[in-house]
Amino acid sequence: DRGSVQNTPKSYDVEYLMPVSIGTPSQQLNLDLDTGSSDLWVFSTLLKESMVNGQTLYDPNASTTADKMEGYTWKITYGDQSYSSGDVYIDTVTIGDLTVSTQAVEAAKEVSEEFTADSDNDGLVGLGFGIINTAKPYKQKTFFEKAMPGLDSPVFTADLKAGAPGRYNFGYIDDGAYSGNITYVPVNSTDGFWRWVSPGFQVGSTGSFNSTRIHGIADTGTTLLLLPDGVCEAFYSQIASAEYEPSQGGYTFECDDSTIPDFYFGTGNGQMIRIPGSYLSYSKTDTGSSRCFGGMQSDSGVGFTIWGDIALKAAFVVFDQGNEQLGWAEK
Numbered sequence: 001d002r003g004s005v006q007n008t009p010k011s012y013d014v015e016y017l018m019p020v021s022i023g024t025p026s027q028q029l030n031l032d033l034d035t036g037s038s039d040l041w042v043f044s045t046l047l048k049e050s051m052v053n054g055q056t057l058y059d060p061n062a063s064t065t066a067d068k069m070e071g072y073t074w075k076i077t078y079g080d081q082s083y084s085s086g087d088v089y090i091d092t093v094t095i096g097d098l099t100v101s102t103q104a105v106e107a108a109k110e111v112s113e114e115f116t117a118d119s120d121n122d123g124l125v126g127l128g129f130g131i132i133n134t135a136k137p138y139k140q141k142t143f144f145e146k147a148m149p150g151l152d153s154p155v156f157t158a159d160l161k162a163g164a165p166g167r168y169n170f171g172y173i174d175d176g177a178y179s180g181n182i183t184y185v186p187v188n189s190t191d192g193f194w195r196w197v198s199p200g201f202q203v204g205s206t207g208s209f210n211s212t213r214i215h216g217i218a219d220t221g222t223t224l225l226l227l228p229d230g231v232c233e234a235f236y237s238q239i240a241s242a243e244y245e246p247s248q249g250g251y252t253f254e255c256d257d258s259t260i261p262d263f264y265f266g267t268g269n270g271q272m273i274r275i276p277g278s279y280l281s282y283s284k285t286d287t288g289s290s291r292c293f294g295g296m297q298s299d300s301g302v303g304f305t306i307w308g309d310i311a312l313k314a315a316f317v318v319f320d321q322g323n324e325q326l327g328w329a330e331k
């Protein structure tokens with residue numbers, strides 16, 4: 001079996017949403033596929049109205065295939081301190097023509113203000129590893145873990161684009177979606193993340209390669225590229241107007257600064273992925289400001305590197321759960 005679904009970026013590529021059908025008759029919600037967490041949770045009719053602001057709500061009572069898991073609850077807090085919690089149902093879930101008939105659907109009873117404010121986002125599909133699912137008394141499998149045994153190949157792929165729709169594929173690799181070769185690197189899933197080691201980086205097409213192992217996670221649910229301080233300093237030292245602005249919470253530079261270099265990260269076997277300089281200017285710091293917030297920021301607040309959407313949209317990425325490896329290709 002296999003599946004394929006289009007993803008669509010919100011403004012500034014802050015997140016990528018995909019249509020997901022839940023229940024019978026099907027209820028379509030727009031969800032954020034997040035490889036940095038492992039709960040499938042949705043806005044639901046269990047929420048107080050004050051927590052809802054335009055989102056589509058999953059109504060388990062309107063689904064003939066929904067079964068409440070009595071006594072089960074879930075609660076998740078993300079790296080950006082946003083959170084949600086609620087009850088657990090089993091229901092049928094379809095993503096891109098791929099159906100899991102007994103998926104744990106975590107129905108929200110409470111969401112933090114960040115989620116309430118994000119009216120286009122109806123919830124998340126966590127495609128990290130199930131060991132960090134938050135359901136109690138027993139953790140639940142991710143959508144991919146439930147689908148994997150029936151797939152042609154135990155992989156899903158992420159093709160995120162800058163300012164344009166891309167695609168998530170399940171169970172196969174579309175050889176037309178990338179150029180050159182796919183370089184595979186081992187994944188350590190002990191912490192439930194797609195954690196891998198990059199051999200190093202290079203700033204600019206004429207810069208030298210810095211062989212320094214960078215331990216980090218591939219996270220479709222994080223917008224920016226969060227790297228060690230030394231790497232950020234090497235990058236921003238090449239941008240004339242760049243400076244670290246604590247009041248803005250990170251590195252900024254003049255939006256019209258023409259010296260923003262490309263950033264390359266190693267994946268292995270000498271292969272590198274090139275992130276165009278244009279991807280590394282995220283947004284104006286404030287309306288009317290001449291300064292822009294960098295797409296690359298320090299990972300010091302998090303404690304490990306996060307290869308978020310800024311990096312992922314420069315590549316075709318294979319999440320190979322069957323072999324616990326990540327594949328990286330240019331496109």
Ligand SMILES: Cc1cc(CN)n(C)n1
Nearest residue numbers: 036037078079080221222
């Ligand atoms: C809601 C959400 C998801 C993620 C990445 N895993 N963050 C940082 N916030």
